[in-house]
Amino acid sequence: MSAVGPLRDVKVLELGGIGPGPFCGMLLADLGAEVVRIERESAKAGEPRSKDPQLRSRRSVAIDLKKPESVEIALRLIERMDVLIEGFRPGVAERLGLGPAVCLKRNPRLVYARVTGWGQDGPLAQAAGHDINYIALSGALHLIGVPGGKPVPPLNLIGDLAGGGMLLAVGILSALHAARDCGRGQVVDTAMVDGAAALLAMHLGWRAEWYFKDAPGENLLAGAAPYYDTYRTKDDKHVAIGALEPEFFAVLLQKLGLDPERLGLAGLPALDDATVRQRWPELRAAIAEAFQARTRAEWCALMEGSDACFAPVLSVEEAPRHPHNMERRTFIEVDGVLQNTPVPRFSHTTLDFPRPPRRAGEDSHAVLLEAGFSEEDIQRLRETAVLT
Numbered sequence: 365m366s367a368v369g370p371l372r373d374v375k376v377l378e379l380g381g382i383g384p385g386p387f388c389g390m391l392l393a394d395l396g397a398e399v400v401r402i403e404r405e406s407a408k409a410g411e412p413r414s415k416d417p418q419l420r421s422r423r424s425v426a427i428d429l430k431k432p433e434s435v436e437i438a439l440r441l442i443e444r445m446d447v448l449i450e451g452f453r454p455g456v457a458e459r460l461g462l463g464p465a466v467c468l469k470r471n472p473r474l475v476y477a478r479v480t481g482w483g484q485d486g487p488l489a490q491a492a493g494h495d496i497n498y499i500a501l502s503g504a505l506h507l508i509g510v511p512g513g514k515p516v517p518p519l520n521l522i523g524d525l526a527g528g529g530m531l532l533a534v535g536i537l538s539a540l541h542a543a544r545d546c547g548r549g550q551v552v553d554t555a556m557v558d559g560a561a562a563l564l565a566m567h568l569g570w571r572a573e574w575y576f577k578d579a580p581g582e583n584l585l586a587g588a589a590p591y592y593d594t595y596r597t598k599d600d601k602h603v604a605i606g607a608l609e610p611e612f613f614a615v616l617l618q619k620l621g622l623d624p625e626r627l628g629l630a631g632l633p634a635l636d637d638a639t640v641r642q643r644w645p646e647l648r649a650a651i652a653e654a655f656q657a658r659t660r661a662e663w664c665a666l667m668e669g670s671d672a673c674f675a676p677v678l679s680v681e682e683a684p685r686h687p688h689n690m691e692r693r694t695f696i697e698v699d700g701v702l703q704n705t706p707v708p709r710f711s712h713t714t715l716d717f718p719r720p721p722r723r724a725g726e727d728s729h730a731v732l733l734e735a736g737f738s739e740e741d742i743q744r745l746r747e748t749a750v751l752t
Contacts, residue, residue: 368716369396374446374540377438378422379429379462380404381451383495383520384479384528384556386418389449391533393421394706394715397447400425402438406725406752417703419721425732426725426752433750435461439470440735446543447475447536454484464551474549475539479532481523483555495523495556502527502560507567509580511588516580527559575641584608590648591616594677601660602677603667605651616672620654725752 374397378389386401393399399422406426407413425441427434439462442448448467450457457463457478464476481498482488488501499505499522500515509516535552543549567583570576577583587593591607607616617624627650628643655663660676667674678686684695684702696705699720706715728751732742745751 368714370713372396376447377445378449383524385451387529388532390418403724407723413723414721415701420718423727424722425728449477451479454489477536477552479554481556484553495520498523498556499560504560511581523556528556531559595655597660599659606673612673
């Protein structure tokens, strides 16, 4: 159990799942919450622990939730918790006997946090899906890609993690605040399609007020603008530039050795002006040719730390070795596994160093003892395969 962090007095029960639920559990555990994860079965003898950073810094209990006695175990644990996280399809928790009505009756202050792809209601609520489907329905996927090409999945960052797990954490913290104010818990319904739509807020504003095209790769921050894009270098690596403001764009051109007058840009208004947009193809070609003249390392030596809004495009192997990431300890190793450092950082509150994931069911005995089960109870539960 963690003893430090701003959430050190928060107890969380996580019903085992994938995607946004474990990611949210990691965020809460990183911030000091005591997180217990219920696995549906224990690790087999000799099976190694998971190396997934999302499962770090919590304890693991393995019970068979299809058995009525295991549901009672879960409910007894819930009595001690501030938060329950579940990521089943709508109705599954209710059929197991662990729906909101039952859990809130046992613990009226409980924050019952649910996360699904489509939400708890609506015509698609019962359909299977993954990140790509949820962000497709939100409109977000349609905007990501190259002009004239097909939409490109941005890993599972938008639906599962940002629009799902991170939004779930925001909902949990908000409901916890309300529960401590009024003494009453509630259900938090987090849907990844809703979260992906929320992440579009800036672009919906641009659609209403500014330059916007409803097509892949055609918008300012989607790579349409030549000064917000990636470019290949002499050694076949890539760099990223984001010189959106005129003063930063001027620095970029100076570093690239490009004359704005020769590009027909001298005296023109802001970079998003229609007159400038007409010159985007010419400008892109000039920038691309300039970047081809040097290696990525040479461009880093020339541009990093300047106001050119420049960064090298690093691989996952390279990123932890970059001096900036090293100084800030953006990445760490836990039990030999590379992973993200707990964030955000606090001026007065210390965050604990993450602990590696436990083997499934490794903490069943200790957690049940704390919940009031006797040694005899625990032995009987193992003999009847309730504890797996």
